[in-house]
Amino acid sequence: MYVLTAKRFLSLLMAGSLTALSLSACSSSGSSGNGGTPVTLSEVAHSIFYAPQYAAIELGYFEEEGINLTLVNAGGADKVMTSLISGDAQIGFMGSEASIYVYQEGSEDPAVNFAQLTQRAGNFLVGRQAEENFDWASLKGRKVLGGRAGGMPQMVFEYILKKNGLDPSTDLTIDQSISFGLTAAAFTSSDADYTIEFEPFATTLELEGNGSVVASLGTESGYVPYTAYSARKSYIKQHPEVIQSFTNAIQRGLDYVNSHSSEEIAKTISPQFKETPLDKLTQIVERYKAQDTWKEDTVFEESSFELLERILEEAGQLKETVPYKELVTTEFSTKAVK
Numbered sequence: 001m002y003v004l005t006a007k008r009f010l011s012l013l014m015a016g017s018l019t020a021l022s023l024s025a026c027s028s029s030g031s032s033g034n035g036g037t038p039v040t041l042s043e044v045a046h047s048i049f050y051a052p053q054y055a056a057i058e059l060g061y062f063e064e065e066g067i068n069l070t071l072v073n074a075g076g077a078d079k080v081m082t083s084l085i086s087g088d089a090q091i092g093f094m095g096s097e098a099s100i101y102v103y104q105e106g107s108e109d110p111a112v113n114f115a116q117l118t119q120r121a122g123n124f125l126v127g128r129q130a131e132e133n134f135d136w137a138s139l140k141g142r143k144v145l146g147g148r149a150g151g152m153p154q155m156v157f158e159y160i161l162k163k164n165g166l167d168p169s170t171d172l173t174i175d176q177s178i179s180f181g182l183t184a185a186a187f188t189s190s191d192a193d194y195t196i197e198f199e200p201f202a203t204t205l206e207l208e209g210n211g212s213v214v215a216s217l218g219t220e221s222g223y224v225p226y227t228a229y230s231a232r233k234s235y236i237k238q239h240p241e242v243i244q245s246f247t248n249a250i251q252r253g254l255d256y257v258n259s260h261s262s263e264e265i266a267k268t269i270s271p272q273f274k275e276t277p278l279d280k281l282t283q284i285v286e287r288y289k290a291q292d293t294w295k296e297d298t299v300f301e302e303s304s305f306e307l308l309e310r311i312l313e314e315a316g317q318l319k320e321t322v323p324y325k326e327l328v329t330t331e332f333s334t335k336a337v338k
Helices: 006-017 048-058 077-086 097-104 152-163 183-187 201-207 217-221 233-238 240-257 262-273 278-290 302-314 331-337
Strands: 024-029 037-043 067-073 091-094 111-118 123-127 143-145 173-175 194-198 212-216 227-232
Touching (some): 077 091, 077 227, 111 331, 123 217, 143 183, 152 194, 152 217, 152 302, 183 194, 201 212
Parallel strands (some): 143 194
Antiparallel strands (some): 024 067, 091 227, 111 227, 123 212
């Protein structure tokens, strides 16, 4: 089984920094002639889960804040971190466990988290059929398609299992051999009883009659600092005005999704998901909105960071406690709220 330890994570970054990244820009905000400061944002995945970010892009908030944004889908936290280290991106959007992994290995210029976006896990447990009164204990002896070791989806899943009295290593079988984004397709032809899916894959399985959402990991795990924005400590020190403008735009995106209907949000972000029909997009947004996925502000609180470390520790991925103030700053997020 492939295990992503902190050391392994760093080795991936080192290897990635020595090769050219094959990343494709999936959208951009602003134009080269708008006079804004060019900023490349590398995101871990392009998902409806991050609706406030796309609302900020489509509504022109970044342009209004003086930023000419280029959005790049890196396809993984290790690749996002590599883009920060190499300087290909100024800001990274990923699970904050990545910044902890790199810090643990002695980075002299760590990625500092300056704004949090999501406060719940964004994935769902999908079974073969609907289970109105699903009980986590029913997973005992079952097979589940899970995520990679050391990644937030898998660690949150294991955290939930332990909360419900299950041992992830002995009470059930978790298949971690399938790449992210391919588990839904694999589920349709595998012998697994359940799969862990982000949107739009969870809804797609339902619409195709190949599965049914039986539980939300976001609801079950509670308020978890799932994804946040970070930049290298040196960049934040050298360009505080850019970080502030970026945070302002994200805060406005949060304000928008927290004050508009799912239908309105879906219409606003639809240019980012042209392959997804509007009715399906609305359904997915509503599923995320109903479970209180998005924060009201971007402040990454110390209690949230401590919960993240507890999850990492239980997963065997934390060498020692990392000081909150070393990897989180609330300077810009508190100003953005005002």
